[in-house]
Amino acid sequence: xxxxxxxxxxxxxxxxxxxxxxxxxxxxxxxxxxxxxxxxxxxxxxxxxxxxxxxxxxxxxxxxxxxxxxxxxxxxxxxxxxxxxxxxxxxxxxxxxxxxxxxxxxxxxxxxxxxxxxxxxxxxxxxxxxxxxxxxxxxxxxxxxxxxxxxxxxxxxxxxxxxxxxxxxxxxxxxxxxxxxxxxxxxxxxxxxxxxxxxxxxxxxxxxxxxxxxxxxxxxxxxxxxxxxxxxxxxxxxxxxxxxxxxxxxxxxxxxxxxxxxxxxxxxxxxxxxxxxxxxxxxxxxxxxxxxxxxxxxxxxxxxxxxxxxxxxxxxxxxxxxxxxxx
Amino acid sequence: xxxxxxxxxxxxxxxxxxxxxxxxxxxxxxxxxxxxxxxxxxxxxxxxxxxxxxxxxxxxxxxxxxxxxxxxxxxxxxxxxxxxxxxxxxxxxxxxxxxxxxxxxxxxxxxxxxxxxxxxxxxxxxxxxxxxxxxxxxxxxxxxxxxxxxxxxxxxxxxxxxxxxxxxxxxxxxxxxxxxxxxxxxxxxxxxxxxxxxxxxxxxxxxxxxxxxxxxxxxxxxxxxxxxxxxxxxxxxxxxxxxxxxxxxxxxxxxxxxxxxxxxxxxxxxxxxxxxxxxxxxxxxxxxxxxxxxxxxxxxxxxxxxxxxxxxxxxxxxxxxxxxxxx
Numbered sequence: 001x002x003x004x005x006x007x008x009x010x011x012x013x014x015x016x017x018x019x020x021x022x023x024x025x026x027x028x029x030x031x032x033x034x035x036x037x038x039x040x041x042x043x044x045x046x047x048x049x050x051x052x053x054x055x056x057x058x059x060x061x062x063x064x065x066x067x068x069x070x071x072x073x074x075x076x077x078x079x080x081x082x083x084x085x086x087x088x089x090x091x092x093x094x095x096x097x098x099x100x101x102x103x104x105x106x107x108x109x110x111x112x113x114x115x116x117x118x119x120x121x122x123x124x125x126x127x128x129x130x131x132x133x134x135x136x137x138x139x140x141x142x143x144x145x146x147x148x149x150x151x152x153x154x155x156x157x158x159x160x161x162x163x164x165x166x167x168x169x170x171x172x173x174x175x176x177x178x179x180x181x182x183x184x185x186x187x188x189x190x191x192x193x194x195x196x197x198x199x200x201x202x203x204x205x206x207x208x209x210x211x212x213x214x215x216x217x218x219x220x221x222x223x224x225x226x227x228x229x230x231x232x233x234x235x236x237x238x239x240x241x242x243x244x245x246x247x248x249x250x251x252x253x254x255x256x257x258x259x260x261x262x263x264x265x266x267x268x269x270x271x272x273x274x275x276x277x278x279x280x281x282x283x284x285x286x287x288x289x290x291x292x293x294x295x296x297x298x299x300x301x302x303x304x305x306x307x308x309x310x311x312x313x314x315x316x317x318x319x320x321x322x323x324x325x326x327x
Numbered sequence: 328x329x330x331x332x333x334x335x336x337x338x339x340x341x342x343x344x345x346x347x348x349x350x351x352x353x354x355x356x357x358x359x360x361x362x363x364x365x366x367x368x369x370x371x372x373x374x375x376x377x378x379x380x381x382x383x384x385x386x387x388x389x390x391x392x393x394x395x396x397x398x399x400x401x402x403x404x405x406x407x408x409x410x411x412x413x414x415x416x417x418x419x420x421x422x423x424x425x426x427x428x429x430x431x432x433x434x435x436x437x438x439x440x441x442x443x444x445x446x447x448x449x450x451x452x453x454x455x456x457x458x459x460x461x462x463x464x465x466x467x468x469x470x471x472x473x474x475x476x477x478x479x480x481x482x483x484x485x486x487x488x489x490x491x492x493x494x495x496x497x498x499x500x501x502x503x504x505x506x507x508x509x510x511x512x513x514x515x516x517x518x519x520x521x522x523x524x525x526x527x528x529x530x531x532x533x534x535x536x537x538x539x540x541x542x543x544x545x546x547x548x549x550x551x552x553x554x555x556x557x558x559x560x561x562x563x564x565x566x567x568x569x570x571x572x573x574x575x576x577x578x579x580x581x582x583x584x585x586x587x588x589x590x591x592x593x594x595x596x597x598x599x600x601x602x603x604x605x606x607x608x609x610x611x612x613x614x615x616x617x618x619x620x621x622x623x624x625x626x627x628x629x630x631x632x633x634x635x636x637x638x639x640x641x642x643x644x645x646x647x648x649x650x651x652x653x654x
Binding site for chain 2 (some may be wrong): 036040042044110133269270272273275277279280281283284285287288298301302303305306307308311312313314315316317319320323324
């Protein structure tokens, strides 16, 4: 299919065209990459106005159930919801967070929803770049809410926070020492903490956990992009679909405040700057991997250095000269 | 001074020539860099045989006192000891770990010792590269033991472990929850844990802390580069100069075993490979900073991207084309 036609079908909201375009974007082939690039250019003229929501939580907190309930509530209100994922482990394990769509049975059959598992790339950077581009496509296809979920470990949170307007942390009720499990850096990124499973026997524990997090959030340095009372911790039950409307009201209130005060656009602008610099850095480093001759050269030079036949600095300088770069 | 003459003076063990060469190496000027490169090439023919010992510990564990006592013991045994530092905070704070030589009064007046504070570079990578090159110079100058100390926080430990043969963790006596303060990753790098301040009132606490660490070390996965009983935790008192001879015996035993079994050379080879790849990556990325025109271009393109005038991917592709790199 021609790029123009693909772009037109995406703009018309055709889900199959959207799925196909995301596959194109995720491809490692050079000709696909060029086509993906042309497609993104063509769609750049259709600026998306979706609210981008990042969602993080360790396995077991009920993330799939939450996305299912929350997403279904939103489509019920007339929204079009896209769900994407950044899961660097999916390349290794073969199974992504969203791989098992059966866990989101309702939402995956919902015509107003679009669910896409994490791209299977070996490096987190690659996964994140592709997901970020998929957001653009979803917006062009008319989705007005994009949920991007990630696993609650390592660097992936930072990447997701760099491509979303709101960052939500989903937690499970736990003992008093539960707080220690959350890295301070991740707490600092959160706009809203949702303590899930606030139902049945777990309800009192969920409320205690919520109070713990609310206390912890108060101890963090006040951020300029937060109105009074934010970041906030509230209880939800994805299973019983309780607290979801309140959570959505809080997200909307925060987004509205940030739009009014300019923080919303400022964050988007900074994010664009971040990904631009990131793309340039990655493109430069990719020269080392892109062609087989260069890879062989790097490996051979590495062997010579390891064997002590050539000093590190001299070897690096020779390699950089080959790459057209002064040392 | 000509490079050949500087090299000859370093080989003759002239401390002022060594200090001058390290200053040259730390300089950011392009002509200095070329000269530094030539000097390193000239000295590469004089392979150093020093034992490189990494030493990490958070502020307050008595690192300066330990280096003073331990270094003096070693020079007393006829060794020539160089002390270097990797301290990424020194650029900001202006004061490095070793900046205050008065805390190592004896050692800094010792003719068989050479103390050099951390280079003041803004990025940890830069600090580490320069320190690694300084090691080469110290070895060429005849120092047979090189101590490289670092602060016990963040990534600097990994960098120091990547340039040393042994990695020592210096700890202070503490309560039972002290163990939690040490990141697992740092524990896993340690070949020897020295619990300092095992003197006076603190002696019993030091012994308890030592036992705690010894227990924790046993829980770690066995590493192929360790003989039976390693990694190990022992008590020392830098102040009373107690346990230092034992610590040194352990280091020698470990180094001897690794030399015999080939692990010593294998580690050096892997380290060379690591720094080579690191230098090449850094050299490539440096193109973005090196010339003012490129910096201006990056900044302007970043502004355009932030303003939404050009899509991220297109801007990056244009930038990479300017850099002579296909996207």
